[in-house]
Amino acid sequence: MRATAAPVTGDTLIRNSNFRWLLGGGLVSMLGDQFSMLALPWLVLSLTGDSLSLGISVALMGGPRAVLIILGGTVADRYAPIRVMMISKFANAAILLILATLLLLGQASLPLAYAAALALGVASAFGIPSGTAILPQALPARFLQQANSLQMGARQLTLLAGPLLAALVLSSKDAHGQTSINALALAFAIDALTFLLSALTLKQVTMNTSRLASATRGMWTETKAGLAMVWRDVALRSCYVYWAVVAFFVMGPLQVALPVLAQERLQGAAALGVLLGTHGAGTLLGMLASGMAASMLRRRFGTVLLVVDAMVGLLLMALGQISASWQAAALLLLAGALGGYLQVAIFTWIQRRVLPAMLGRAMALFMAIFLGLAPLSAAVTGWLMRYLSVGELFCIGGAMLLAAAVAAALFTAIPTISGPESYERN
Template sequence: MSNADAWEGEEKPAFKSNYQALRFIGGNLVSFFGDQIYLIAFPLMVLALTGSPLSMGIVAAIERVPVLLQPLAGVLADRLNRKRILLFCDFFRFLLLGSIGVLFLFEIITIYVLYAAAFVIGVLGQLYQTSQFASIPKLVREQDLDLVNAWNTGVFHTAVFLAPGLGGWIVTLYNPGVGMIINSFSFFIGFLVVWSLRVESERMQGEKRSFIHDVSEGFRFVIHQKPLLYTNIAMFFSVFGTTLFLTMLIVHLKAEIGFSAVSIGWLLSIGGLGAIGGALISPVLRSRVTYRTLLFGCGAVGGLSILLFSFYHTFVALALLNAVGTICASISSPCIVTLRQKLTPEYLLARVQATSRFMTWALMPLGALVAGIIGEYISTSMTIAVGGTVSIIASFIYLHPSLKNVDTEEGAL
């Protein structure tokens, strides 16, 4: 019997004693740490090469185009060994991002290389995230899913709190290329952590079926499960709004407001600090508030924080507004993830996640491109204001009746 089979035959331990899950979260902390440095370094590389908000919009759009490949990612994650997928994605990103950092340091990189790298990074990110989502229920008990997803969101925002300030100093004192190299090593550490985990999956059994059949099975399940369908519809529009905001965030703070890389880093870090608390109270709120109320409240308040962000220019105001937005995101995100995991059978997990991401993220490439166009020809403030308005309107979809009794439906399943 393999280690994976032995693990499956055992009753999973409680979360506080589940060293597999704790190691998994620790590895994510390191990866998230590197990602936050990337979010500062990569846009500044684009600005250094072109000085154009439109170029940043193009890069962001290219990085998000692989969202449209989510149905393929879902089938692969259900058909293949998920652990091997995670290892491949981590190791290849380690090599790719390290190479970009070195090329930038020696000033032998072009914007077209960044375009190509953005696409590959996007492909690997989509495949990794889908496979990781489907692997989590193999590590923990079902009753611990709310908790582990909240903790995972919490460590993400811990990275958001700690890494941007450090990343800003690195970029200012050294070079964006150095930040990219540091990010690459975070993926290598993630590779080592995944290597140590037992996350073998139940692959699809029975006769070989066509790719179209497997993809359609995921779509049919989501459409049938109305709570999943309507959260996806709400996120379809809200993600478009937040994409407008996030694409222009660094450019807005640097080019229009005039903040230094260090100030930008600290502003993002302050947002991460508040979001840590949001992630930690998410399971507490879930025990007292329905999914419907929680998702609507976070969506509306988060959208309002983005809208107001476009009107202010002081560091304190912008930091507080960013913190409010990240708190709302850190409360709602674990709820949506847990809802999908609890309502979906294990053999369909990757495809349902992929289908949901395809449905909710389909407008991300367009949103990034629109953000670049509005930022280039009107202003980055207008881009952010439009994004906030769209997010506020989208939050009302969470009030659909299918989400009213979702906790009861979840228990019945």
């Protein structure tokens, strides 16, 4: 890593050396993530065959991430996000190499899997917010929308291709017909290697550190300062509250009700795979399209935000009425495209609006909203489905999202929000 007064620039984004290093390293790392995301659950199931043990391992990874991510954002702001990101990558590589080594030595056990899940969760709590805060210090502001579009599109692509590559590695069976421990160890080792390669690419990135504040206060004081900054900024506060409402009404139906829909009305697991793949493909298309409409999003960010969410609400209501897989796939393709389009716009808006010295904390709070509300939304959805049909659930969820968008349009200043110019570095 090299710090300087201004980042490396180029006439176009793709000719910017910083972006090429960040995109290449990120693509390698995100692809490797899919190996561990597939291998760790299989390790637990291979050892126990118990769904409760699998749930505990998932909770051990997700719990620390949700609890510590705000602290992770503060650490990123205090010590520079690229430095924290690099340390997080080395930590992940070490955890996975140790896990792979112990598996090869015949030390596979449930406590080992739990310990690895916990350690990976803690490391990601610091890596996630630092990763989202790097771009504004590495690129001119005019490239942010397009850069986010390509980076997030690349991540979505790895979500489609990564599991297939991981499945090939994990296809090796032992004498009992189960995935072999050696194959699991290889999957973890591959992910560790991608973390190391990604860390090496970060060393090639030139950062603009001129706007970072020096650390003069305690960690807790700086954390509170970041939360206070979000609260004082009326537009930011309004959007964060609104996004919390959106997350609650959308994430549960997609995580819980969609599998039930596939089971009750379609062709079961095969149909669910098609629906998830279609939604993922739509998200990828939306992310790529978002980079082509930067000027419109900057002028009318708030209006576009609410209009798109209202459209997604209508699509969710329609999803509850489908009777064939092609109908659900068409609706989810469009919903995914709209969601992907907004994800890029939202990240770029926050990056432009927030001072670089506060960006890690602002992004961490944004991530915490979704990480915290996802399990709550899923639990509430599961409870409601004891009393409601899957069609009624989708209709109510979509109607609530539509109502939230209309209420925000009528009673908040969100429709007037445009892309800020205050912190641009051209």
